[in-house]
Amino acid sequence: MSDRRPVTEQEALRESLRGLETARLPATVPPAQFPIETLVPEVRQQTPAVGQRATRPDARLHGLGQTKYIDDLALPGMLHARIKRAGIAAARIARIDTRAAEAMPGVMAVLTGREIPANSFGPSLQDQPVLADERVRHAGDGVAAVAAVTEEIAAQAVERIVVEYEPLPAVFDPFEAMREDAPRVHPPAGNVYAHKIIRKGDVERALAEADRVFEGRWTTQMVEHVPIEPHAAIAAWDANGRLTVYSTLGRITLGRADIARTLALPVNRVQVVGTIVGGNFGGKNEISQEPVLALLAKKAGRPVKGVFTRGEEFYASTTRHPFFMDYSTGVGRDGRIRARKVRLVLDGGAYCSWSETTLGKACILATGPYKIEHVQVEAFAVYTNKTVAGAMRGFGAPQVCFAYESQMDEIAAALAIDPLEIRLANAFDEGAASPTGQTLESVVVKASLEQAAARFGWREPRS
Amino acid sequence: MTPLRITVNGREHVLPAPPETTLLALLREHLGLTGAKLGCDVGDCGACTVLVDGLAVNACLMLAAQADGRSVLTIEGLATPDALHPIQQAFERHAALQCGFCGPGVILSAKALLDANPAPTAAEIREALAGNLCRCTGYAKMITAVHAAAQALHGATDERSPRATPVPRLPLPGGGTGGPR
Numbered sequence A: 001m002s003d004r005r006p007v008t009e010q011e012a013l014r015e016s017l018r019g020l021e022t023a024r025l026p027a028t029v030p031p032a033q034f035p036i037e038t039l040v041p042e043v044r045q046q047t048p049a050v051g052q053r054a055t056r057p058d059a060r061l062h063g064l065g066q067t068k069y070i071d072d073l074a075l076p077g078m079l080h081a082r083i084k085r086a087g088i089a090a091a092r093i094a095r096i097d098t099r100a101a102e103a104m105p106g107v108m109a110v111l112t113g114r115e116i117p118a119n120s121f122g123p124s125l126q127d128q129p130v131l132a133d134e135r136v137r138h139a140g141d142g143v144a145a146v147a148a149v150t151e152e153i154a155a156q157a158v159e160r161i162v163v164e165y166e167p168l169p170a171v172f173d174p175f176e177a178m179r180e181d182a183p184r185v186h187p188p189a190g191n192v193y194a195h196k197i198i199r200k201g202d203v204e205r206a207l208a209e210a211d212r213v214f215e216g217r218w219t220t221q222m223v224e225h226v227p228i229e230p231h232a233a234i235a236a237w238d239a240n241g242r243l244t245v246y247s248t249l250g251r252i253t254l255g256r257a258d259i260a261r262t263l264a265l266p267v268n269r270v271q272v273v274g275t276i277v278g279g280n281f282g283g284k285n286e287i288s289q290e291p292v293l294a295l296l297a298k299k300a301g302r303p304v305k306g307v308f309t310r311g312e313e314f315y316a317s318t319t320r321h322p323f324f325m326d327y328s329t330g331v332g333r334d335g336r337i338r339a340r341k342v343r344l345v346l347d348g349g350a351y352c353s354w355s356e357t358t359l360g361k362a363c364i365l366a367t368g369p370y371k372i373e374h375v376q377v378e379a380f381a382v383y384t385n386k387t388v389a390g391a392m393r394g395f396g397a398p399q400v401c402f403a404y405e406s407q408m409d410e411i412a413a414a415l416a417i418d419p420l421e422i423r424l425a426n427a428f429d430e431g432a433a434s435p436t437g438q439t440l441e442s443v444v445v446k447a448s449l450e451q452a453a454a455r456f457g458w459r460e461p462r463s
Numbered sequence B: 001m002t003p004l005r006i007t008v009n010g011r012e013h014v015l016p017a018p019p020e021t022t023l024l025a026l027l028r029e030h031l032g033l034t035g036a037k038l039g040c041d042v043g044d045c046g047a048c049t050v051l052v053d054g055l056a057v058n059a060c061l062m063l064a065a066q067a068d069g070r071s072v073l074t075i076e077g078l079a080t081p082d083a084l085h086p087i088q089q090a091f092e093r094h095a096a097l098q099c100g101f102c103g104p105g106v107i108l109s110a111k112a113l114l115d116a117n118p119a120p121t122a123a124e125i126r127e128a129l130a131g132n133l134c135r136c137t138g139y140a141k142m143i144t145a146v147h148a149a150a151q152a153l154h155g156a157t158d159e160r161s162p163r164a165t166p167v168p169r170l171p172l173p174g175g176g177t178g179g180p181r
């Protein structure tokens, strides 16, 4: 740091990032060294970034503790919000009495679901209330919210809100929920809210004609993302009635539209500011408390911050879908797979969230990266009175991978074929067709398997 | 309310704070030092780790009053205006932080370890970081980084040791009300 004198702090920081010792990719495109025309990426041609060493440009501030996450921000006069959670899986809300909470010193605003202009949201089906108003569908549903001068007062005030419930029969098992006589989570509609089927060839005949048929059921459990940073947001209105929301949202454009919709505001009156997110993994892909904070802030006339408790992260944010996966696979004596029939049941919890995306991806990938002429995949997403299942890394891909690869191992063992060989015998080649008829390019599954096997010495004699 | 006398990052503060104030709230809300994070509020995640008299503690579990008369080090006090601390440098170079939320806690746990044990084994590093959860990076790169930092600190008088990366003076967090950037 010799002759150059940083003018502003920001410039100084930029300067510091330039001094990183490890070779790293330029933060901006160097001028005029490349042809100006955009290149169309060609199949099999990797970008020059692959294989190069890069240092994260944000690593410096992370290490210094200077990265500002949402909870590190504060606005003058800011209040703190808490949401009252239902604590009951299925009920009709008979009455909500907020008077005691409102009377507490330090409480500046109280909100219930009936005050929300358009009380529903969701990335594909708008089936989720921002705060439950008439009906509770899972224990983590919010039923009221408080903004107070401290978090402690907000937490105490939430305890003083009295909600009278008329309990309803609940359903927790997706197979039970699929029955006609099951309690309905979203009456009058049935509990199956998404259904997909993929058919190729004649799976029944091929199964009947196969040398061997392997059957099995695999299940996976509900998984919470557990980002170390809980969901957090701040809502603030300006004097012209425009709303700014600072949020841990990973998808701010989508979130902006959802916030505007729930508040019945034109989208251009809503600004969403995202900062560095302290872990998302799919769990911060849609709005949660943002409209609640906005309405509390409007009532109180002051900015309002909300931070989920660790408990809320588990019961009031989305999770990974539990899957129930039934596989029937017809195989020749040579180990070649002739037919595969798959039935998937996704436990979606109380609301749709990203279930349709998850269902679609799981269906397409359910038969695995294998050439199979006769395929049938049928999948259902089902409502239950449980914590909502939504997006999580891979959107259903890890679940089905666990099932089909487990079955591949069983088949290999039963036919006394090496697990690697049976995969090589069945894996996609360049130009293979996916179950939905897409021609696949850049297919390197066999090369990857071979390389991995060579690296860890799969073919070397084992004792 | 008797005011608390606490030294934070080498500077003494006399602070009146309500008795229920945790050390974490004191640092984040009263002093504007937001480097220590609130991850769970129950002592499980380690995101709130700071050093009190050199020992790593979960600041969410410690009352501010328990730190009365003691010396607290937060992540903001680790680098000097001219140089990153070798642990920070190693975490940066070894890509040991992704979202970074766990970082301040992990780095301070590592500091407590290296202060007591200049050449720890991998098992000792794992043990020292056992109270710090990370959901993004995983722990392998962190262990590598702590090893590298131990070497850098150990060989500090060694001529061949890499020079500390200079960093400019950083803005002080604005008293807990610094707006968004």
Ligand code: FES
Binding pocket: B037, B038, B039, B040, B041, B042, B043, B044, B045, B046, B047, B048, B049, B058, B059, B060, B061
């Ligand atoms: S916030 Fe203190 S251990 Fe998690």
Ligand code: FES
Binding pocket: A228, A278, A279, B096, B097, B098, B099, B100, B101, B102, B103, B133, B134, B135, B136, B137, B138
């Ligand atoms: S880097 Fe995200 S939690 Fe550790």
